[in-house]
Amino acid sequence: MNQTILRDDGFSARAFAQRVAAKGHETLSVDHGDHLLNPDLDALIAATKLREAAVLIPIVDHGDEAGVILTLRNANMRKHSGQVAFPGGAIDPEDDFQPEKAALREAHEEIGLEGRHVELLGRLPRYLTTTGYSITPVLGLVHPPFDLTPNPDEVADVFEVPLSFLMNPANHRRESRIWQDKERFYYTMPFGDRFIWGVTAGIIRTLYERLYS
Template sequence: MVGSLQRYDAADFRTRAGRHRPEDEVTGPGPTYLAHGDHALNADMVLGIDQTTLRDAAVLIPVIEDGNDARVILTQRTATLRKHSGQIAFPGGAVDPGDGSVDFAAKREAQEEIGLDPDLVDVVGHLPDYLTMTGFRITPVLSVVKPGFDLVPNPAEVDAIFEVPLDFLMDPANHRQESRVWEGRERHYFVMPYGERYIWGVTAGIIRVLYERLYA
């Protein structure tokens, strides 16, 4: 349960992110990413993915700097995309050879997908890599976004842009566990319904890691 004295503003998020190091919280044998989130629920499947060739990707976790109640920018992907179509997602995508860093890639993708000015984005930290069943190794890039942005969805990739209060996403009461059979094996995952939006899959998994690493 979220405590009444807990803070959910961008300044506090910045402080928590700045003192967090992904490598500092290994709680058992194996890679760091197996310690938290839905990877911990599907360790055998994730280790199987880790033996394959993965493409590097980055997503931006954009927390808006606006008063005491921070909000997180999320998107709904178009139904025509080849992977993760129609799902709720953070802005992001594959790291291109010319990007130079995951931070640059995450900000570039956010500008391409939703028109977010990279000059308004301050990177404040990272979460451990998140491995996907579709062949990506994703680095979640934590950021604080200054007010004054004007977001425009790229219709080829994004159907909608919306914001969710950080305190909603960081409340474990809003994190449900579900499962389904995927390629003959049961996979467990988190879901976080918010109004008409159904947050699940990779995005919910990363949000759960954010909660466990910074707020639990």
């Protein structure tokens, strides 16, 4: 029986791509989301008509140490304003209802990342949210050199976080707050003055559990 052997190249883009090739297509039918930390949300999510969306998880090839591009959403956005997010948005008919096309289009619209710099690797399982979205995270390697031009209507800032930081479970904090009179749990991953939490942290945690745990 043939098996893929994982080489330990640390947190390089090449090592990431190898992990995706080895594990990236397993159990895509198993949804992740807010309900995993809060099982009573199953019924709420099941009763909600979810809108299909996609985000790009951009892994930048810096040689031995890959980075992950994240955005800070504009404070005037209707949903998730002022939060750290991956570039992404709703899957539209112009995307032929394909998550990969939507993720690349949104990344170009939001931060000016051209698709020719992105090597698509695969997907993570859908991430279901209590805000009404079924999000497909699309994995892509970003090959320098490239230029980014944030759309000021949507993005306040663009920054990178080392992949090694995000894939270190010691940096994953399980926190809670009271929402609708119940304690709700979620992950946070503070990085300097950036506070990564909510859906974005949940997707990062899914990436860790799928490829690195």
